[in-house]
Amino acid sequence: MGRKRTGAGELFCLCIAGLMFLPLSGCISLREKETVHFKKEAVETKVEVKKEGGQVDQTQKTVSELLLWARLLLERQDYEGALNENQKVLNLSGRTPPGDEALYHMGLVYVHFGNPKKDYGKALTLFKRVPVDYPESPWAEHAKVWVAILQENEKLNQMIQKLNRVIEESKKVDIGIEEKKREKAK
Secondary structure: OOOHHHHHHHHHHHHHHHHHHHHHHHHHHHOOOOOOOOOOOHHOOOOEEEEEHEEEEEOHHHHHHHHHHHHHHOOOOHHHHHHHHHHHHHHHOOOOOOOHHHHHHHHHHHHHHOOOOHHHHHHHHHHHHHHHHHHOOHHHHHHHHHHHHHHHHHHHHHHHHHHHHHHHHHHHHHHHHHHHHHHHHO
């Protein structure tokens, strides 16, 4: 009666079946996503964390929570808040990790495309500090990349300004030539 399907025919049927179930898979995830709300008060409380040897470190948990809070604020486009939280982390940690991460993220806040107060100069300064203050940091290499990008961006901006000046001077020369042609034509 019927022939056994070949490999191509089976593949075709499998694709058709997959296409039929694709719209249905979207229905499965129709339930509302839970929204996580963080309270700032909980972030700033000190929590005791036991270190090796039984000593209690009360600032480590606070610093990591402040970093988490700073990232959340950046995601919510609260750039000033993110800067403030990262500055708190930097003040608490000094020249030890996670101060490197806070410094790096402060630079990210200043270069963020959505930040209306973006400042590439401040970002460049912050990114340059990371490998100097924290040479062994995993963030140091990322910061070096940002430094290179921002320096290249600055060079390109200077080149654009020079080209704009040349264009303006060319326009003035063209206007002068046109005026001389009109005077000759009279």
